[in-house]
Amino acid sequence: MxxxxxxxxxxxxxxxxxxxxxxxxxxxxxxxxxxxxFALDSGVNFFDTAELYPVPANADTYGDTxxxxxDWFSKTKKREKVVLATKIAGPGSYTAHxxxxxxxxxxxxxALHQSLKRLKTNYIDLYQLHxxxxxxxxxxxxxxxxxxxxxxxxxxxxxETLLKFINEGKIRHLGLSNETxxxxxxxxSISKYQNLPRMKTIQNPYSLLNRTFEIGNAEVSDRxxxxxxxxxxxxxxxxxxxxxxxxxxxxxxxxxxxxxxxxSSQQSFSATEEYASIAQKYGIxxxxxxxxxxxxxxxxxxxxxxxxxxxxxxxxxxxxxxxxSDEIITEINSVHNRIPNPAP
Numbered sequence: 001m002x003x004x005x006x007x008x009x010x011x012x013x014x015x016x017x018x019x020x021x022x023x024x025x026x027x028x029x030x031x032x033x034x035x036x037x038f039a040l041d042s043g044v045n046f047f048d049t050a051e052l053y054p055v056p057a058n059a060d061t062y063g064d065t066x067x068x069x070x071d072w073f074s075k076t077k078k079r080e081k082v083v084l085a086t087k088i089a090g091p092g093s094y095t096a097h098x099x100x101x102x103x104x105x106x107x108x109x110x111a112l113h114q115s116l117k118r119l120k121t122n123y124i125d126l127y128q129l130h131x132x133x134x135x136x137x138x139x140x141x142x143x144x145x146x147x148x149x150x151x152x153x154x155x156x157x158x159x160e161t162l163l164k165f166i167n168e169g170k171i172r173h174l175g176l177s178n179e180t181x182x183x184x185x186x187x188x189s190i191s192k193y194q195n196l197p198r199m200k201t202i203q204n205p206y207s208l209l210n211r212t213f214e215i216g217n218a219e220v221s222d223r224x225x226x227x228x229x230x231x232x233x234x235x236x237x238x239x240x241x242x243x244x245x246x247x248x249x250x251x252x253x254x255x256x257x258x259x260x261x262x263x264s265s266q267q268s269f270s271a272t273e274e275y276a277s278i279a280q281k282y283g284i285x286x287x288x289x290x291x292x293x294x295x296x297x298x299x300x301x302x303x304x305x306x307x308x309x310x311x312x313x314x315x316x317x318x319x320x321x322x323x324x325s326d327e328i329i330t331e332i333n334s335v336h337n338r339i340p341n342p343a344p
Contacts, residue, residue, distance in 0.1 A: 001043025002320055004301050006083075007200050007225040009173055011125065013046040013083050015295055016320050017229060019306035020047065024064030025054035026253065026308050032068040033075070035313055040081060042317050048203070048229065048304050050087035050130055051115050052095065056257055059097035063118050070120035085126035085229075086115050087177055087203075090133050102133040103154065105161040112165055127162065127171045128203055131178040138178040140262040142212075142344045155186055159196040166197055175201035175229070181216035188224055199226065201301060206230035208239060208275050208290050209268050209343040211336060218299050227301030230294050234306070234316075235263040235343055238272055239290040251308075267342035274335045282328055287312075291319035293332060 002015040018039045023032040036047070053065035066086065073079045088111040089095045091102050101107045116122065134151050137144045165171045176184060176199050184202055191198040202221065206213045206228060213221075213228060221228050234240055237253055243264070248255040254264060272286070279289040294303045307313035324332075 001317075002295075004227070006126065006173060006301060007227045008198060009200060011083055011173070013302050014044045015300075015302055016044050016317055017046040017048050017085075017302040017304040018044050019231065019304040020049045020065050020069065021053045021055045022253075022306060022308055023054055023068050024061050025056070026251070026256070029068050029071065031308075032065075033072050034310060035307065036069070036072050037076075038310060038313060039317065040078065042314075044317060045081060046083045046085070046302055048085045048231075049119075050089065050128075051098065051111055051118075052087070052089040052130060056260070057089075057094050057097075062097060063114070066115055066118035070118050074120050079121055083125045084119065084121065085128060085175065086119065086124055087128040087130035088112070088115075090129070090131040103129060103158050103161075105157065108158070108161045108165075112170060116170065123170055123172060125172045126175050126201065127165075127173070128175040128177045128201070129158070129179075132180070132183055134183075136180055136183070138180070140344055153186070156190050156194060156196070159187070159190060159194070163197050173197075173200045175199060175203060176226075177203035177229075179204065179217075181220050184217065184220050184226060185224075188226070201227045201229050203229040203231055203304070205232045205344075206294055206297070206300070207233045207235045207343075208293060208332065208336070209235045209263060209271060210341055212341050212344050213299075221299040228297075228299050229302050229304055230297075230300050231304045232263070233291055233294040233303050234287065235268065235290075236260060238263045238268055238343070239275065239286055240312070241272070241276055241286040243269070244272065244276065253308075263343040265342055267339055271335060271339040271342050274339070275332070278328065278331050278335070282325075284322060285315065287315055288319050288322050289324070289328075289332075291316060292322040292324050293329075295320055295322075296324060
């Protein structure tokens with residue numbers, strides 16, 4: 001395994017991060033335990049979860065993923081071996097069963113304490129804001145939705161609230177998720193000039209089918225040392241190749257949840273075919289090509305993988321051992337130039 005430091009910290013995390021959002025829906029508690037056992041034994045010391053999980057979110061399964069992790073900590077006594085990241089959910093119709101008060105001080109306090117209880121721990125290594133509370137472009141929205149009446153932001157209040165829990169030892173570090181360049185820089189600026197905690201990471205989508213992070217956020221990441229935690233590197237499984245030729249396997253995510261269409265446009269499938277041809281040409285799997293590309297990007301602190309089977313998990317973790325040649329990168333970029341970001 002390879003490791004990076006979370007920027008501006010002394011915390012070393014594996015370049016592969018174990019994603020968890022299927023646990024409690026597509027994966028059982030026993031599946032989750034097996035994945036955590038295997039990942040840790042393979043050198044993966046970084047687990048990412050969220051109060052919202054599993055996905056799709058609903059009131060009946062709310063918090064189950066965190067509960068599974070907490071039960072595993074209780075059983076194995078391995079909490080200190082894991083760098084644990086979780087997230088507070090933002091507002092939206094799909095989170096109405098959680099709360100509707102955004103990132104108010106009371107919301108943050110309640111969310112954090114509930115997560116600590118479910119996770120059976122007294123601290124979170126990396127506490128992240130899952131998505132912005134303001135109206136902007138994220139979760140597949142390509143363009144900025146201009147509105148005349150702009151909501152007042154509460155960035156400073158959020159950081160002041162989080163500082164309290166850092167001082168209490170309940171949070172070690174902070175991160176963003178699904179954030180824009182403007183939002184990231186706003187948080188960094190307030191931290192700098194108001195002497196408040198600094199955001200250390202940004203968890204945004206990044207894959208062969210969605211390189212929009214490179215348009216603005218990559219420069220922020222590079223110049224401000226804000227590490228990318230890349231999520232959906234397999235584009236909801238599209239880049240595994242299992243949906244090629246119009247096949248939707250039983251129990252696959254797009255078969256179970258057809259409304260999750262963010263990554264399944266015709267352009268995405270066309271680009272996937274071209275990336276599959278590159279992988280075949282060089283004797284590696286499409287999944288390995290896809291993950292190795294993300295692993296190798298200089299702005300990526302960790303690549304968040306997700307798996308529903310142990311075979312998938314093993315292949316995904318082993319992608320860390322693959323180094324793509326300059327020739328392969330050139331061919332990947334050629335496809336990207338012709339079919340750019342088909343799944344933002």
